Amino acid sequence: xxxxxxxxxxxxxxxxxxxxxxxxxxxxxxxxxxxxxxxxxxxxxxxxxxxxxxxxxxxxxxxxxxxxxxxxxxxxxxxxxxxxxxxxxxxxxxxxxxxxxxxxxxxxxxxxxxxxxxxxxxxxxxxxxxxxxxxxxxxxxxxxxxxxxxxxxxxxxxxxxxxxxxxxxxxxxxxxxxxxxxxxxxxxxxxxxxxxxxxxxxxxxxxxxxxxxxxxxxxxxxxxxxxx
Numbered sequence: 001x002x003x004x005x006x007x008x009x010x011x012x013x014x015x016x017x018x019x020x021x022x023x024x025x026x027x028x029x030x031x032x033x034x035x036x037x038x039x040x041x042x043x044x045x046x047x048x049x050x051x052x053x054x055x056x057x058x059x060x061x062x063x064x065x066x067x068x069x070x071x072x073x074x075x076x077x078x079x080x081x082x083x084x085x086x087x088x089x090x091x092x093x094x095x096x097x098x099x100x101x102x103x104x105x106x107x108x109x110x111x112x113x114x115x116x117x118x119x120x121x122x123x124x125x126x127x128x129x130x131x132x133x134x135x136x137x138x139x140x141x142x143x144x145x146x147x148x149x150x151x152x153x154x155x156x157x158x159x160x161x162x163x164x165x166x167x168x169x170x171x172x173x174x175x176x177x178x179x180x181x182x183x184x185x186x187x188x189x190x191x192x193x194x195x196x197x198x199x200x201x202x203x204x205x206x207x208x209x210x211x212x213x214x215x216x217x218x219x220x221x222x223x224x225x226x227x228x
Contacts, residue, residue, distance in 0.1 A: 028104040032063045035100055039093045055080060055090065059097055062122070063106045070107070070122060075115045077129050082136045085145040087153070092163040095133050095171070098126050102174050120185040127175060127189035134171055134196045137161045165200075172197040172206065179213050188226055191217055 036056050058076040061069030077098070081091035102123060110122040118125075135141065142161070146152050153161045175197065178190035194210045197203050221227050 028106045029063050032097070032100055032104065032106065033060060035097060036060055039090075059094070062101055062126075065107055065110070067110070067112060070110060070112050071115075074112065074122075074125055074129075078115055078132075082132060084136075085141060085148055087133075087136045087160050087164065089160050091133060091136075092160050092167070095130070095164055095167055098130055098133075099167075099170055099174050102126055102130075102178075121183055123178065123181070124183065124186045124189045127178060127186065127193050130171055130175065131189065131193035131196055133164060134168060134193060137164045138196065138199070168197055168200060168203065172203050176206070176209075184217075184221065184223075184226065187213075187217060188221075 036059060039056070055076065058073050060073070062073035062077075064070065077094065081088050081094050105123065107122060111119060112122050112125065113119045114125050114128075142152060142154060153159045172194060175190045175193040178186050179194070181187050181190065191210065191214050194206070195214065198207045198210050218227060
């Protein structure tokens with residue numbers, strides 16, 4: 001089969017930016033900014049959830065090409081929305097924003113060190129946080145919440161627990177999209193997130209697929225840390 005050749009100008013061959021690519025990335029970042037701007041992140045502070053007026057700016061940094069801004073945004077994700085056993089009200093829009101980031105991937109090649117020191121692609125870090133958000137509203141955590149607080153967060157129809165639980169099908173679809181990612185660290189986090197999500201009855205139909213993905217990962221993985 002012959003190889004098709006296309007003319008390439010000198011600037012493109014030298015690695016100059018391609019206008020179409022940059023226009024697409026700019027559009028994706030504009031969509032993410034609009035998503036953030038439409039949310040009242042500050043909200044009324046209460047005893048359990050202090051207001052975070054800087055949340056919008058910090059999370060906006062996750063969509064940039066600046067490693068420091070991305071690191072600060074990632075740190076904010078881990079500290080502002082989930083604090084065992086609590087899941088704070090802005091966690092639901094944060095989940096939606098992370099889902100949008102993973103879908104659009106405006107900085108797809110970004111490799112960053114997490115607050116815990118792990119150097120991986122940003123998409124792997126976001127999938128790890130998605131796992132944490134899914135696990136935070138699990139049945140196990142709900143029972144532990146009841147033991148600690150004396151009541152269930154699910155007793156209130158407006159609880160953020162309900163909102164995040166309603167997002168679980170979207171969270172699963174997003175994680176499943178990375179099961180074949182070329183980076184093993186990303187595949188690992190996608191499987192970990194999916195494992196938590198398929199425990200719920202409405203996603204049980206996907207359990208066989210995720211079990212197979214986990215077995216394939218273990219068969220191919222030689223890194224003992226990743227295998228564990």
